[in-house]
Amino acid sequence: MSEVRDLVKGKVCYHCGDKVEDTPYLLDNRTFCCLGCQTVYQVLNENNLQSYYKYNQHPGKSQKENTADLSYLDESNIAAKLVDYKDDKVSIITFYIPVIHCSSCIWLLEHLYKLNPAVAVSTVDFMKRQVSITFKHNELSLRELVTLLVNIGYEPKITMQDVVKEGKKINQKDLIGKITVAGFCFGNSMMISFPEYFGMAEFERQYAQFFGYMNLAFGIPVLLYSASDYFKSAWRSLKQKRLNLDVPLALGIFVLFFRSALEILTNSGAGFMDTLCSLVFFILIGKWVQQRTYYHISFERDYRSYFPVAVTVLEEGGERPIQIADLQVGQRILVRNNEIIPADAILLKGDASVDFSFVTGESVAIEKTLGEIIYAGGRQIGGAIELEVVKPVSQSYLTKLWNNESFKTQEKKFDTFIDFISKYFTLGLIAIAGVACVFWLVGGDANKAWGAFTAVLIIACPCALALSSPFTLSAALSIFDRNKFYIKNTGAIEQLSAIDCVVFDKTGTISSPKSSTMFFEGELTETEWSLLSSVCRNSNHPLSREIVKWLGPCTVVPLDAFSEITGKGMEAISGRVEIKVGSASFLGVKSVNEEGSMVYVMVDGEVKGYFTLEQAWRKDLSLVVDRLKANDYELHLISGDNARRSDALKLIFPASAQLLFNQSPSDKLQQIDAWQDQGKQVCMLGDGLNDAGALRKADLGIAVSDDINNFSPGCDAILDGDSFAKLPSFFAFAKDAVKVIHMSFAISLTYNVVGLTFAVQGTMSPLFAAILMPLSTVTIISFTSLTTRWFARRRKLIG
Amino acid sequence: MSIIFFLIGCSVFIALIFLGAFFWANRTGQNEDMYTPSVRILFEDEVVEDEKVLEEGVRKTDKK
Numbered sequence: 001m002s003e004v005r006d007l008v009k010g011k012v013c014y015h016c017g018d019k020v021e022d023t024p025y026l027l028d029n030r031t032f033c034c035l036g037c038q039t040v041y042q043v044l045n046e047n048n049l050q051s052y053y054k055y056n057q058h059p060g061k062s063q064k065e066n067t068a069d070l071s072y073l074d075e076s077n078i079a080a081k082l083v084d085y086k087d088d089k090v091s092i093i094t095f096y097i098p099v100i101h102c103s104s105c106i107w108l109l110e111h112l113y114k115l116n117p118a119v120a121v122s123t124v125d126f127m128k129r130q131v132s133i134t135f136k137h138n139e140l141s142l143r144e145l146v147t148l149l150v151n152i153g154y155e156p157k158i159t160m161q162d163v164v165k166e167g168k169k170i171n172q173k174d175l176i177g178k179i180t181v182a183g184f185c186f187g188n189s190m191m192i193s194f195p196e197y198f199g200m201a202e203f204e205r206q207y208a209q210f211f212g213y214m215n216l217a218f219g220i221p222v223l224l225y226s227a228s229d230y231f232k233s234a235w236r237s238l239k240q241k242r243l244n245l246d247v248p249l250a251l252g253i254f255v256l257f258f259r260s261a262l263e264i265l266t267n268s269g270a271g272f273m274d275t276l277c278s279l280v281f282f283i284l285i286g287k288w289v290q291q292r293t294y295y296h297i298s299f300e301r302d303y304r305s306y307f308p309v310a311v312t313v314l315e316e317g318g319e320r321p322i323q324i325a326d327l328q329v330g331q332r333i334l335v336r337n338n339e340i341i342p343a344d345a346i347l348l349k350g351d352a353s354v355d356f357s358f359v360t361g362e363s364v365a366i367e368k369t370l371g372e373i374i375y376a377g378g379r380q381i382g383g384a385i386e387l388e389v390v391k392p393v394s395q396s397y398l399t400k401l402w403n404n405e406s407f408k409t410q411e412k413k414f415d416t417f418i419d420f421i422s423k424y425f426t427l428g429l430i431a432i433a434g435v436a437c438v439f440w441l442v443g444g445d446a447n448k449a450w451g452a453f454t455a456v457l458i459i460a461c462p463c464a465l466a467l468s469s470p471f472t473l474s475a476a477l478s479i480f481d482r483n484k485f486y487i488k489n490t491g492a493i494e495q496l497s498a499i500d501c502v503v504f505d506k507t508g509t510i511s512s513p514k515s516s517t518m519f520f521e522g523e524l525t526e527t528e529w530s531l532l533s534s535v536c537r538n539s540n541h542p543l544s545r546e547i548v549k550w551l552g553p554c555t556v557v558p559l560d561a562f563s564e565i566t567g568k569g570m571e572a573i574s575g576r577v578e579i580k581v582g583s584a585s586f587l588g589v590k591s592v593n594e595e596g597s598m599v600y601v602m603v604d605g606e607v608k609g610y611f612t613l614e615q616a617w618r619k620d621l622s623l624v625v626d627r628l629k630a631n632d633y634e635l636h637l638i639s640g641d642n643a644r645r646s647d648a649l650k651l652i653f654p655a656s657a658q659l660l661f662n663q664s665p666s667d668k669l670q671q672i673d674a675w676q677d678q679g680k681q682v683c684m685l686g687d688g689l690n691d692a693g694a695l696r697k698a699d700l701g702i703a704v705s706d707d708i709n710n711f712s713p714g715c716d717a718i719l720d721g722d723s724f725a726k727l728p729s730f731f732a733f734a735k736d737a738v739k740v741i742h743m744s745f746a747i748s749l750t751y752n753v754v755g756l757t758f759a760v761q762g763t764m765s766p767l768f769a770a771i772l773m774p775l776s777t778v779t780i781i782s783f784t785s786l787t788t789r790w791f792a793r794r795r796k797l798i799g
Numbered sequence: 800m801s802i803i804f805f806l807i808g809c810s811v812f813i814a815l816i817f818l819g820a821f822f823w824a825n826r827t828g829q830n831e832d833m834y835t836p837s838v839r840i841l842f843e844d845e846v847v848e849d850e851k852v853l854e855e856g857v858r859k860t861d862k863k
Contacts, residue, residue, distance in 0.1 A: 055842075103838045103841070103842075106835060106838050106839065106842075107842055110839070123835075124835055125831075125832045125835055126832070126834050126835040126838065127832070127833075127834050127835075128832075173825055173826070176825055176830070177822060177825065180818065180821055180822070180825075181818070184814065184818050187814075188811060188814060192807070207803065210804065214807070214811075
């Protein structure tokens with residue numbers, strides 16, 4: 001039995017679970033896919049941390065990728081920026097570690113002290129994928145700490161834009177405190193108001209005044225602390241001469257308190273303190289629901305979060321790491337394997353093979369020749385290269401996008417239904433209150449006039465209205481979330497419903513980086529076919545494997561001679577035929593097109609054709625396009641790539657669609673702007689940094705990503721590639737959500753009208769207010785959540 | 800009936816203590832990470848040698 005299990009185990013790496021076929025890495029009867037995985041296992045074993053492997057099977061992540069140079073962490077000015085806290089003895093630092101994925105990760109990272117006693121405490125926040133480490137910096141330098149993490153397979157992501165620190169800025173503690181106080185006062189004042197509502201016997205009347213004062217005592221913190229934001233917001237909006245919903249809310253709260261305090265102090269009535277507390281409590285909850293957001297996804301990323309903190313500069317005295325922000329034109333930099341080129345630079349030395357997947361979404365590496373300018377944002381694959389910086393980091397081809405106007409404005413402001421309605425609501429409310437007041441004054445009843453005026457402002461206080469939008473939209477948000485569509489905030493959902501023009505990027509957005517298709521142009525005879533297959537079988541290069549797969553099963557031809565030059569190509573002789581397979585430069589032919597990776601086939605000195613590897617369209621692309629077209633959305637395509645595959649796209653997209661190719665990042669931004677000038681509400685779907693401008697400029701920017709924990713450019717929503725097919729349903733459901741808001745608005749208005757009929761007559765009792773306010777709130781909350789779910793079910797977004 | 804003043808005083812006082820406790824918990828960040836502690840509590844100081852029992856346990860938690 002155990003033998004069988006070992007056999008099964010033998011096929012995968014004990015550490016990471018990757019498939020292992022034939023491996024030299026064996027230890028304790030366990031197989032490993034690479035030296036990295038084996039080293040992690042060894043380190044853990046030596047330190048008695050084998051439990052790591054017991055909580056989960058194969059908890060590790062593959063260590064095949066090489067690790068980066070960490071010498072910049074020794075520079076004190078860089079290190080100082082990274083740590084959260086530092087005193088004489090200890091430092092505290094928070095790392096973002098994207099590979100955290102299971103309970104074993106938590107266990108190991110929280111037992112770091114066993115690996116190195118200089119680590120005092122380490123605490124993992126699983127949802128945010130962060131670990132906060134307190135360590136004695138005299139015994140363990142920051143670089144050694146990071147090296148320790150890298151050695152056990154948990155490489156922290158350290159970038160220019162500190163996502164960890166920016167995430168900490170989001171703070172709801174203040175709001176939660178306000179809700180707590182309001183809830184506390186609400187409960188207590190409700191209890192104290194009960195005797196009044198149930199009626200008191202004559203001898204109990206002596207307590208009424210005491211209860212009144214207690215109520216007043218509970219009302220004061222609610223007014224001054226919990227509701228303070230509403231007064232501030234109302235004041236701000238009045239100063240800007242714009243009426244938002246906080247104006248009638250603040251007015252209602254103030255009148256409620258003022259009238260209640262007056263009644264209590266003059267001993268003329270019981271007041272409405274419990275209504276005040278419940279009102280503030282409910283609207284604060286609405287606010288909290290609306291502000292709830294994803295802590296583990298950052299929507300505010302720019303190029304800085306892709307770039308490392310430092311780069312190695314070559315100087316006369318040798319190598320020296322410097323901060324990227326300090327990089328100057330003319331400096332020579334050294335970029336090692338897997339490092340990012342931080343600024344536009346000229347290639348001086350080395351074989352550059354640059355992966356621009358961050359920028360374009362195309363993951364195939366592009367070869368560059370000496371003297372060529374390499375744009376910032378590419379990742380070097382292969383040996384180290386030397387470059388000379390020609391433009392400062394902020395002025396690069398890619399990064400100068402962020403100097404554009406649309407990035408200067410702080411936050412995109414969405415037009416919401418509530419903003420639109422609140423102007424008329426406030427004016428109508430004041431008009432009704434004024435008319436009621438004047439009516440009773442003319443009638444000669446000043447008391448009733450005062451009563452009616454205040455009652456109108458109290459009863460029509462748009463509590464239910466203020467709740468309808470947050471509760472609907474947050475219910476919708478969680479339904480989108482379940483379908484792997486992560487929207488930044490509730491305002492973006494309303495924007496989503498207003499969209500009438502959808503623009504797609506090509507590579508990585510409508511095509512998937514996960515699946516690719518081989519294309520061959522040229523002709524091969526049957527013998528050449530099987531010869532090619534036999535040659536490619538001998539190579540481990542991914543492209544060779546793709547070619548073998550594409551060629552399918554063929555007879556294997558014995559080769560008399562074979563040689564492979566890594567990264568270039570292969571040559572082989574079989575019988576009298578000489579075959580060469582590889583890049584254009586290897587074969588000495590002129591490349592047919594500049595981009596993408598191409599493999600040429602040459603038989604006896606004659607080029608027979610070439611292979612190209614292209615990303616395949618996402619599944620259901622044509623279905624998505626058809627459904628969007630059927631719903632009268634305008635569709636366009638805007639790609640930084642060349643027009644190679646435009647014929648295929650013309651078949652998928654409708655005739656009215658504009659298909660634009662060879663667009664630079666700023667072209668994309670301007671094109672979006674042009675469509676907006678035509679009065680369209682544009683939604684942009686993109687994935688790479690080159691779409692960042694367009695995503696930002698568009699009314700709604702959606703980043704398509706196949707791994708949401710990966711970095712995606714700043715946007716309003718992140719769509720998981722798997723859910724791409726549901727896109728039309730998402731648009732339709734956003735429209736439904738807005739419909740629900742309109743309906744709940746009608747309901748809350750009905751409550752207001754009922755309340756108002758009593759209020760204008762000056763006959764509103766505290767009990768009536770105390771029942772009506774929570775009743776309308778409960779109706780709205782249950783109506784919105786139920787209807788939203790019903791719509792979601794109809795759109796098949798939930799089961 | 801004057802006892803009612805005392806009783807209300809007591810109840811409000813106790814409620815205030817809980818309010819204070821909540822504020823303390825909130826300020827010291829106890830509500831910040833709502834997920835990790837639920838995993839952490841299942842870790843043992845040293846995992847028991849009996850692998851079978853443990854694997855069974857892990858499988859159960861995995862299913863969840």
